[in-house]
Every structure is written in C-alpha cells, then in structure tokens.
Amino acid sequence: MQTHDFYYDLPQELIAQTPIEKRDASRLMTLDRRTGAVGHHHFYDLPDFLNPGDCLILNNSRVLPARLLGSRLPGGGACEVLLLTDRGDKVWECLVRPGKKLRPGTRLTFGEGALTAEIVDVLEGGNRLVRFDYEGIFLETLEKLGKMPLPPYIKEELQDQERYQTVYSKVLGSAAAPTAGLHFTPELLETIAAKGVGIGYVTLHVGLGTFRPVKEDNIEDHPMHSEFCTISQETADLINRTRAGGGRCICVGTTSCRTLESWAAEDGHMEPRSGWTDIYIYPGYKFKVMDGLVTNFHLPESTLIMLVSAFAGREHVLAAYAEAVRERYRFFSFGDAMFLS
Incomplete structure (x- = not known):
C-alpha cells in the first residue's frame, strides 16, 4: 500500500x-x-x-517534563534541550537547538545553575549526548525545571x-x-x-x-x-x-x-x-x-x-x-x- x-x-x-x-x-x-x-x-x-x-x-x-530551556556558557545565548533516552552515568541522548552552536565541549546552564550540562558527542542524525551535573535526584530536578514536550503541531503554551x-x-x-x-x-x-x-x-x-x-x-x-x-x-x-x-x-x-x-x-x-x-x-x-x-x-x-x-x-x-x-x-x-x- x-x-x-x-x-x-x-x-x-x-x-x-x-x-x-x-x-x-x-x-x-x-x-x-x-x-x-x-x-x-x-x-x-x-x-x-x-x-x-x-x-x-x-x-x-x-x-517526563523533558524540555529544558537554558543558556550557553560563556556568553548566555539561549538553548533548548529535549531529553530522549537515558544512556546512564548522567548522560542522555537529546535533541538540541540551536544545533550549530552546540558542539562537543559546549557547557549549558538551566534554572540559574540548578542544573548544568556539557555536550559530549554528536551522533549520526544530529542528536547529542549530553552529560548533566546536578545535586540530588535528577527526576526531581526535572519536575522543577522542565516543561512538557508538546507535539510540534501545538503552538499554545500549556497552562x-x-x-x-x-x-x-x-x-x-x-x-x-x-x-x-x-x-x-x-x-x-x-x-x-x-x-x-x-x-x-x-x-x-x-x-x-x-x-x-x-x-x-x-x-x-x-x-x-x-x-x-x-x-x-x-x-x-x-x-x-x-x-x-x-x-x-x-x-x-x-x-x-x-x-x-x-x-x-x-x-x-x-x-x-x-x-x-x-x-x-x-x-x-x-x-x-x-x-x-x-x-x-x-x-x-x-x-x-x-x-x-x-x-x-x-x-x-x-x-x-x-x-x-x-x-x-x-x-x-x-x-x-x-x-x-
């Protein structure tokens, strides 16, 4: 068919x-x-x-409230990270924006430093491996900082x-x-x-x-x-x-x-x-x-x-x-x- x-x-x-x-x-x-x-x-x-x-x-x-909005270090340019798969040892496979700016070694910060991260690798297809650094339990941090990853056809912000x-x-x-x-x-x-x-x-x-x-x-x-x-x-x-x-x-x-x-x-x-x-x-x-x-x-x-x-x-x-x-x-x-x- x-x-x-x-x-x-x-x-x-x-x-x-x-x-x-x-x-x-x-x-x-x-x-x-x-x-x-x-x-x-x-x-x-x-x-x-x-x-x-x-x-x-x-x-x-x-x-998962898997959409994280943050900024790049140094300089403060905006970035967005969407968690896809937990690879273990604080590393997640993610979608990122802007892709051209987020190369291996780039450091990121979210929630005024409550969560930080570093781009580890670029995978085939463009996804990134991102290593996070945080205090406490990662899922609790996500609940505080993350947003819902709404489908691309939904343009309204979820209240x-x-x-x-x-x-x-x-x-x-x-x-x-x-x-x-x-x-x-x-x-x-x-x-x-x-x-x-x-x-x-x-x-x-x-x-x-x-x-x-x-x-x-x-x-x-x-x-x-x-x-x-x-x-x-x-x-x-x-x-x-x-x-x-x-x-x-x-x-x-x-x-x-x-x-x-x-x-x-x-x-x-x-x-x-x-x-x-x-x-x-x-x-x-x-x-x-x-x-x-x-x-x-x-x-x-x-x-x-x-x-x-x-x-x-x-x-x-x-x-x-x-x-x-x-x-x-x-x-x-x-x-x-x-x-x-």
Missing part, C-alpha cells in the same frame, strides 16, 4: 491547541468496524459501550502541566503522552469498574518517533521506531481471564495495543514480559488480542492511522475521519476520541 492511501484533508483550525475544561466532556465518535456505521456521543458515555466481563487496558506511562498527563500516569519515561487516556477521570474509571469491566495497566514509554512522518512511498519500507514496554503478571492474568470468559479486550490508545500485540502468543495468550518493541501494524495485520480500541484522531499518512485502519478497515476509517471533519471534531493530542469495536 502507498503512504498517500492514508491521506485526508484537515483544516488547521480543527487541530486542538488546548485541552477542554472537563476531561470526559470531549466528544466520542463510535465506529462499527464491520459496517462502518458511526455515532456521535461524549466521552462520559463510554461506559454505555462496555459490557460486564470486558477488560480495559490502559498505558500508565508518565511523561497546567498535569493536563498532558493521564490521571492514572505512574511510571516516568515517556517523551509524549499516551493521549487516548487524557479523557479519563477517576470518577469515570470508577463507573466503568462498577459495571463489571476489568481495568488493567501496561507501560509503554512513548518515544518522539511516534511523530516521525512516513517519508517512503510504500508503507512497508518505513523503518519503525522502538519503544520500551512492560506487561505485568496481573494484567496478563486479567486478559487471559477475560478472553476465557468470552469478554472483549479493549485497548486505550495505540500504545496499549502495540504492547499487547507485541507480546501475545499467536492464540492470544498473554504472559508477563518487558522489552523493546518495534511492531509495525498496518492493513493486513491479524490482531491476536485486541477486540476494541479507544483512540484519538491521528495525523494523515501516519503509522497511527495505519494501525487504526488495520483494525477497522481503511475505507471505514477515512470515511469516519471525513465525517469528523464535517462535524467539526477536535483533532490530535488535545482533541476528541473514537471508540472502534
């Missing part, structure tokens, strides 16, 4: 720049993947589409950093939020559990590769990025019980889907596991575990819209997206959601 097969026209004004006031008041489009029928609801209606005996799988990764975290975020490590989960509130999760729906958690640390455009004409030629993910014994047991009892396994977000589909046996049986996955799901893929998907609307020609199309059919998905544009849904990270089943 060609990358352009997953293109759709999106007016810029439909890209949500800020989260709405109430998380679960966002809109929810339902899509029947067998018939292509769509419905228009709100996210707080989600329990109506879940059955007792189903299970809901959520990604509890927490976003409340917690709005780019899910209410159940727990394990620090993502460079971007698993945004399908941003719509949940503690109360909504309680309502879902009270209905007899099992709730389980996986961890997949979202990398910035999730925003990398597909540049190849043939989708099969795209090199998929790797992300670290974990499924616990408790969640594996929940999924196996659900399937044995005839319930549906519903993933919240493409990250939860990728975790389960990475580690499931061919018959759908789950075992606890951790590791890196570069699973690439596009039309033709046979799902082993997932029976339903809660997800946001994704960028044209992205690997994420390809995953959704693999589950619900490209024609059904593109028709639903066209309907969402006509109905003025809000798109992408802070936008509205879909439930595909």
